[in-house]
Amino acid sequence: MPEVEDIGDGSQDACLVRVRGGRHTGWGECEASPLPTIAAWCAPMSHSACHPVRDSVLGETVDGPEDILRINARVRERSLDLLQADHALSGVDIALWDLLGRARGEPVWSLLGYTRNYPKRPYASVLFGDSPESTTEKARAIRAAGFRAAKFGWGPFGRTTHSADKNQIFAARHGLEDSGHLMVDAGTVFGEDVEAAKRRLNALIDTRTVWFEEPFVSGAVHAYAELALESGSVKLAGGEGCHNFQMARLLIDRAAIGYIQVDTGRIGGITTAKQVADYARRAAVTYVNHTFTSHLALSASLQPFAGIERADLAEYPFEAKALAVEMTTTRIEPDNEGMILAPATPGLGVEPDLEALKAYVVPAEIRIGREVLYRTPPLT
Amino acid sequence: MPEVEDIGDGSQDACLVRVRGGRHTGWGECEASPLPTIAAWCAPMSHSACHPVRDSVLGETVDGPEDILRINARVRERSLDLLQADHALSGVDIALWDLLGRARGEPVWSLLGYTRNYPKRPYASVLFGDSPESTTEKARAIRAAGFRAAKFGWGPFGRTTHSADKNQIFAARHGLEDSGHLMVDAGTVFGEDVEAAKRRLNALIDTRTVWFEEPFVSGAVHAYAELALESGSVKLAGGEGCHNFQMARLLIDRAAIGYIQVDTGRIGGITTAKQVADYARRAAVTYVNHTFTSHLALSASLQPFAGIERADLAEYPFEAKALAVEMTTTRIEPDNEGMILAPATPGLGVEPDLEALKAYVVPAEIRIGREVLYRTPPLT
Numbered sequence: 056m057p058e059v060e061d062i063g064d065g066s067q068d069a070c071l072v073r074v075r076g077g078r079h080t081g082w083g084e085c086e087a088s089p090l091p092t093i094a095a096w097c098a099p100m101s102h103s104a105c106h107p108v109r110d111s112v113l114g115e116t117v118d119g120p121e122d123i124l125r126i127n128a129r130v131r132e133r134s135l136d137l138l139q140a141d142h143a144l145s146g147v148d149i150a151l152w153d154l155l156g157r158a159r160g161e162p163v164w165s166l167l168g169y170t171r172n173y174p175k176r177p178y179a180s181v182l183f184g185d186s187p188e189s190t191t192e193k194a195r196a197i198r199a200a201g202f203r204a205a206k207f208g209w210g211p212f213g214r215t216t217h218s219a220d221k222n223q224i225f226a227a228r229h230g231l232e233d234s235g236h237l238m239v240d241a242g243t244v245f246g247e248d249v250e251a252a253k254r255r256l257n258a259l260i261d262t263r264t265v266w267f268e269e270p271f272v273s274g275a276v277h278a279y280a281e282l283a284l285e286s287g288s289v290k291l292a293g294g295e296g297c298h299n300f301q302m303a304r305l306l307i308d309r310a311a312i313g314y315i316q317v318d319t320g321r322i323g324g325i326t327t328a329k330q331v332a333d334y335a336r337r338a339a340v341t342y343v344n345h346t347f348t349s350h351l352a353l354s355a356s357l358q359p360f361a362g363i364e365r366a367d368l369a370e371y372p373f374e375a376k377a378l379a380v381e382m383t384t385t386r387i388e389p390d391n392e393g394m395i396l397a398p399a400t401p402g403l404g405v406e407p408d409l410e411a412l413k414a415y416v417v418p419a420e421i422r423i424g425r426e427v428l429y430r431t432p433p434l435t
Numbered sequence: 436m437p438e439v440e441d442i443g444d445g446s447q448d449a450c451l452v453r454v455r456g457g458r459h460t461g462w463g464e465c466e467a468s469p470l471p472t473i474a475a476w477c478a479p480m481s482h483s484a485c486h487p488v489r490d491s492v493l494g495e496t497v498d499g500p501e502d503i504l505r506i507n508a509r510v511r512e513r514s515l516d517l518l519q520a521d522h523a524l525s526g527v528d529i530a531l532w533d534l535l536g537r538a539r540g541e542p543v544w545s546l547l548g549y550t551r552n553y554p555k556r557p558y559a560s561v562l563f564g565d566s567p568e569s570t571t572e573k574a575r576a577i578r579a580a581g582f583r584a585a586k587f588g589w590g591p592f593g594r595t596t597h598s599a600d601k602n603q604i605f606a607a608r609h610g611l612e613d614s615g616h617l618m619v620d621a622g623t624v625f626g627e628d629v630e631a632a633k634r635r636l637n638a639l640i641d642t643r644t645v646w647f648e649e650p651f652v653s654g655a656v657h658a659y660a661e662l663a664l665e666s667g668s669v670k671l672a673g674g675e676g677c678h679n680f681q682m683a684r685l686l687i688d689r690a691a692i693g694y695i696q697v698d699t700g701r702i703g704g705i706t707t708a709k710q711v712a713d714y715a716r717r718a719a720v721t722y723v724n725h726t727f728t729s730h731l732a733l734s735a736s737l738q739p740f741a742g743i744e745r746a747d748l749a750e751y752p753f754e755a756k757a758l759a760v761e762m763t764t765t766r767i768e769p770d771n772e773g774m775i776l777a778p779a780t781p782g783l784g785v786e787p788d789l790e791a792l793k794a795y796v797v798p799a800e801i802r803i804g805r806e807v808l809y810r811t812p813p814l815t
Contacts, residue, residue, distance in 0.1 A: 298518060
């Protein structure tokens with residue numbers, strides 16, 4: 056990116072994974088800071104629970120879904136003490152599903168066992184404006200673009216007074232008009248401070264906000280559960296910080312959330328995200344994708360819940376930076392009803408735009424002594 | 436290390452942190468795969484929750500403990516979406532406490548507010564032998580070295596049958612004789628499989644094992660709670676996988692464990708470990724350090740619970756590799772009663788052996804384009 060801003064916009068980086076097997080290629084994207092993720096891929100092995108991710112992936116056979124599950128479990132076990140491995144695994148797992156789908160001529164959601172691919176209502180996901188007026192403008196632009204649902208988050212929210220936040224929430228509702236679905240994302244700004252989060256509830260209830268997302272950090276299960284006692288018609292939502300199934304399960308079981316929103320690019324890929332979607336369905340918690348970046352990430356994030364009819368909302372990047380927009384030649388656009396679908400074409404059904412990406416490739420090199428451990432490969 | 440073995444021995448790597456402020460220096464150690472941790476320190480900023488750790492540390496002022504707490508919180512917020520940052524933060528936080536203690540001429544445990552520094556019973560922490568016979572030999576060697584407590588873990592445990600594990604557990608008990616405290620560490624081998632873990636309980640109960648450590652991965656709170664219902668006199672223990680306060684709190688609140696064992700080098704440093712120790716004390720769960728490596732890590736790990744009298748067991752590295760042994764000129768040795776104490780000298784009270792370390796330094800270099808983002812600094 057020519058300029059990287061210090062704002063809550065995860066579309067300013069991209070950590071792409073390409074896997075090859077036989078004559079097939081698959082693509083995935085990690086929701087991750089790229090350099091540490093590359094290091095997790097190629098770091099020297101230092102003990103049995105500190106293997107680099109590549110040790111558990113290269114040379115493995117992929118003949119079916121069960122092989123991808125096996126590789127995923129193998130990475131988890133052998134990289135147990137390397138936190139960043141979960142980010143790296145996510146992109147690898149997504150690329151493996153894409154590869155298998157392309158090899159079989161089958162969409163990933165079908166490989167996952169779904170026989171139907173249900174339409175989702177996309178909600179435009181944006182940052183709050185710097186002022187209530189700019190938030191209203193954003194909401195109007197979203198409506199004008201045909202969206203009937205929107206989420207506002209991060210930016211100034213939670214950083215000054217609750218009356219400033221109230222003005223922001225009402226400004227969003229005003230721009231969306233009465234009929235739009237409004238969601239609010241606090242971006243973990245309250246840490247574990249339940250009282251601070253409670254002071255925002257009235258404005259959320261009065262604007263008929265569908266959910267209040269990430270008031271707290273992902274592990275603050277007790278805080279979520281306490282806030283839920285008073286949130287009335289507003290459901291709590293969270294989970295993008297989860298990097299394994301167990302963390303998502305704890306939120307589902309104990310945090311009294313209405314929506315679980317793991318990121319396929321961080322939870323451990325499509326394999327783990329599907330496990331969360333299955334668990335959430337049994338627990339009557341609604342699965343929603345977390346996606347703020349490219350349409351490659353969007354397709355990957357739709358697969359795990361494509362076949363769940365009642366999980367009918369989907370996060371849709373609306374103001375992604377050029378890097379994320381230009382990453383793919385394929386785009387997933389709303390249909391005449393304003394709904395989106397996971398592609399019905401093989402794999403993830405999304406083609407990366409290698410020519411466009413060339414402008415963004417960052418040449419990185421990691422050396423240990425005289426050995427080149429990693430060098431950004433050419434995009435050909 | 437001349438040879439790195441594919442075994443559960445975390446003393447085969449070391450990620451040392453040196454901080455400087457004014458004319459003072461402090462040292463810390465991350466429990467971490469070094470390369471991704473270095474990358475988390477210096478990666479390019481890509482959004483407001485993906486700052487490299489150094490962005491939140493360099494240039495900050497440290498005049499007292501509250502400044503270290505502030506820096507710790509600043510890293511957590513600005514590196515929220517960079518998992519490996521928690522490993523890097525841990526070493527930085529430890530080094531900052533060492534620096535502050537050296538500047539003030541005061542041990543870290545005193546800076547933490549403790550007025551007493553209580554002796555701990557060190558337990559020799561080793562891997563199970565490849566056979567029951569070699570486990571018995573290890574136990575005898577531990578006894579001969581004057582230890583009256585030992586923990587055996589990882590290795591073949593849990594990887595074949597429960598009767599093989601039973602033989603291993605009885606072999607350890609045999610070598611320790613009747614009077615020794617025996618602990619067993621499953622090293623997360625059972626994942627979330629409660630039934631597999633249950634099949635090991637009888638042998639643990641029959642050998643009067645004090646605790647059964649990490650039968651499951653850290654987030655599998657439900658599995659711990661279920662196993663605890665049947666573990667009788669054997670307490671459950673866990674927590675080394677926790678990389679923030681919230682994860683440790685969940686184990687303390689919901690997993691029915693008797694012992695919480697966070698690693699100061701992974702949880703977020705001495706700051707976060709002290710927060711866990713305080714919380715555990717109120718919940719009547721016993722805090723125990725997790726330390727398998729150097730005496731720098733050992734001193735750091737003793738500080739957070741030095742002043743808690745009833746938390747009187749401490750993990751003590753017994754078969755650490757040469758790298759970890761040679762890292763410091765200072766060693767923390769058992770006294771005539773067989774007990775150990777956190778040093779009473781300023782900071783962590785442990786001097787790194789820079790001359791010895793020179794043999795182990797790995798020259799790493801990370802380049803982005805023509806810019807050298809990181810190059811291993813000289814040990815002078």
